[in-house]
Amino acid sequence: MADIVDDTSGDFKKFLVEILKASRDESETANDQLAMDDAIALYKAGEGRWGTDEDKFIEILTKRSRAHLLAV
Numbered sequence: 001m002a003d004i005v006d007d008t009s010g011d012f013k014k015f016l017v018e019i020l021k022a023s024r025d026e027s028e029t030a031n032d033q034l035a036m037d038d039a040i041a042l043y044k045a046g047e048g049r050w051g052t053d054e055d056k057f058i059e060i061l062t063k064r065s066r067a068h069l070l071a072v
Contacts, residue, residue, distance in 0.1 A: 011054040018062035025065040035071035
């Protein structure tokens with residue numbers, strides 16, 4: 001992890017560090033309501049505002065399962 005911390009910066013660094021923490025949900029099913037909530041949150045964090053809330057994208061993309069992200 002030290003190499004990533006030393007060789008990257010900004011939001012990309014935050015993203016990689018969160019991925020390396022390995023705290024992603026590994027379930028194979030998706031909660032439809034949570035998927036809808038995350039889709040709305042991502043819209044509001046990106047298209048639905050001026051600028052982008054990168055932390056919201058990082059949170060969802062690094063914590064949610066593959067099945068969940070496909071549902072989003």
